[in-house]
Amino acid sequence: MVRKPVEYQSDVWVDWCPGCGDFGILASMYRAFSELDLSPEKTVVVSGIGCSGKTPHFIKTNGVHTLHGRAIPFAMGIKLANPELTVIINGGDGDLLGIGIGHFIALGRRNIDLTIILHNNTVYGLTKGQASPTLKRGLKPKSLPKPNIQDAVNPIALALSSGYTFIARGYSMMVDHLKELIKKAIQHKGAAFIEVLQPCITYDNIHTVEYYKKRVYKMEDSDWNPIVEKIDEREDKMLKALAKSMEYDEKIPIGVFYQDKCAVSFEERIHERIPTYLENPPAKQKIEQDGRPIIDNITFKKIFNQYIVEVE
């Protein structure tokens, strides 16, 4: 019996602004979790700070609401200590690409089997609409006193150059499409990144539902195959994805930009070094026997014999 989407809803009242794009993301997650039949006990939703940071409280799986910008390293510790857990990160554009951008890049380098859902609404909503790192220069949503003076980052291009092995973009108002992306991202073995375009209906009067409606189109509707099945396809597909990521003004593509199925995950890299890692990871190891360490005086001297000198 597969769990229904409603079974993933927690009892906490969702206190986002009525009409917020976050509702679409949340609904997509419930449905994706349901279709994958994720076990709540083996699933951890990790978030940072901001409107998106509250996401874990609304989901009836494990939830870890962390610090501003730090959801990725928290999630990394959870996943590496217990790789059997499915770990999904929710973060805003300010969280993941402003204060936390170093961690964002580092995760790409590691290719840990985590899923990131970037709530991209171009503003810092919870602090009343300051410009986020994805707001273009020169734009002035109504919350800003002056037009934005800083340039925007390109999240898809950044993810590509950082080493993410699954990169996609969704739109919060297209819940079914986004649900499919989330499912694929969770099923992907490696660092998966989904940028979700999302209107902030309270502070951003530029990137509205109308705005996106006119621009968004699905890449999969045309001849688009982003999947690397063999290593020698990597360069070609990555360059095509990079070119596609530059398309962002009149038309905005959504769907999967790039997926590398040949990449070795970080967990597999650890496993190569520690053959017992996957079956007996840090979280599952027994470290004591009747309240005593499993290393006794004799084993200690065997393990650390390099440091011990027998006196003549």
Place this chain on the structure above:
Amino acid sequence: MYELSIIIGGPQGSGLETSASILTYSLARSGYGVLSDREYFSNIKGRHSYVHLTISSEKIPTFLTYPVQLVAGLDHETIFTHFESLEDGGVLVYDLYIEEKTLDTTPSMEEDLKKRLNLKFKKFGIDGSVKSLIKYISDVKKIKPIGINYSDVINEVSKKIALPASQAARYTSSIVIGAVAGLLNINKSNIEYSLIRRFGDRRELIQHNKIIIDLVYDKVVEEHGPLMKLERSKLDHRELMIASGNDVIAMAKIVGGLRYQSYYPITPAADESFMIESYEKLEVDGKDAGSVVVIQTEDEIAAIASTIGAALTGARASTSTSGPGFSLMVEGLGWAGMNEVPIVITYYQRGGPSTGLPTRGSQSDLLFTLYASHGEFPRIVLASGDHTEAFYDAIEAFNLAERYQTPVIHLLDKFLANSIKTLVPPDLSSIVIDRGDLLSNVSGEYRRFDISKTISPRAVLGANTIMWYTGDEHDEFGHIDEDPENREQMYRKRMEKLRIADEEIPEEKRMYYYGVGDEDVLLVGWGFVKGVAIETVNTLYTKGIRAGYLHIKMFSPFPSKSVKNLLNRFEEKKIIAVEHNYLAQSSIAVRSSVGVEIKKSIVKYTGRPIYKNELVEAVLRVLEGEDRVVLRYGP
């Protein structure tokens, strides 16, 4: 001789550390106790570094002192930097080739020292050259100079081993081993043993080093005899462990069940993580004995965040850092406090503020660790005084973290991190692993922050239940809750844990008193001060001054009753704080915890350790009426 202090010095990256290690292994093999401190610049190659050793045939030494009886140098900077540290009648081993070198032709030396030396040289009629300096110290201080032409030795060896002199030159530092070993009359077979231990199956290295060491050894003994022959050791240990503070902590964490360690490279902490990583796969007799995942993160923020993440899954997790790294970690520390996560932060203090003295020691972060991060939450701050204490404390840190579900800061310093000591191997038979109230199975609805218990039973992520965590104030389930009554209850629940810890952890484990009971002078210290303070009170006792030493080991929760009772036994003017910082920070902690003001202090903040000679003298000065003595000894 039964006790000896020596210095060997040379440019950073010249093999000095390896030489010191081989000497230490040889001495330990011969049964001697050794403590060695390594002093170095933040530099990879070229700047002056030295190893300062205390060697004893009667006990395992706990302190360093001046003057030294022997200085052996690879270069002229060593002679310039350390000639004043030599005892009258001491021995100087140096390279004849550098006799013509002068202060002005020593660009690696800092200008401050050059200036000070130039003034002295002028006064003593020294022309600035090594030659003139050596003449002066042999005439006036009766120092015995032993000049060896290092390049002659290299040339001779190069012929023997059929290696071009340019390549044989990499064994130059072994000349110092040969000279020191000859003068101390260390058994040659014990040196060979150490070479084998050091180089393992790299037989060529062993052979080449042995040839050069034997050659210099024989030459020195033939010309000068074993001038500084050590008494036969009276220590009756069958085996000795040789380890730095970093090594000891790494071993202890592994024994204590560490399974996840994250770090960002920083001196003087990083060596610990490197060592743990080299033991990531634990095998005994081919059988799996566990494994540790060690991750080098992108910064210290990620280091503590991922440590917390791992701890949430039930793995014993820690991160290891120094001041600048901990500065970045404090927000994460607060999250761990708020969410009652058992993590251990191993904190090796170095000279601050800012980058400060990155490779030198300090104890200036005590107050920082006690109060770091915004808001209020319980934390345990544990400070270790020596290698042995540090070993057991590193294990207990995990027990405390899990028992009280709160972050534990294990406070150490660079002095301990980088000093190598011969130790009696630890006894693990009495070590306890206490995981606190850890649930393996949850039945019914789970409340991570169950308010009916101050320390709520802890299930982990991945157990048969779900839970939430948040840095916001939360309800019993871990959901955001700003209700005033809930706030008050949750706040109190967290803070109460410190009171429980204070009740449960015996005060006699949180402070030690060294004395027989009839003392009327009290030194108060913590951390690496312990060794030199105990030696100092022993020395003072022989001079008729009845001094004792109070060693404070835990600053949170503070052992208030015992410390107060002890302090009350002494006259105010005879209680002296001894520390490596400016403010005498432990006296501030004492005052805020027990209300007793320690008015006298002996402090040092040059980044070099407190030496016995200067501490003894400083105590005498305080007893004569001075309120504060600032120590400066050591180059």
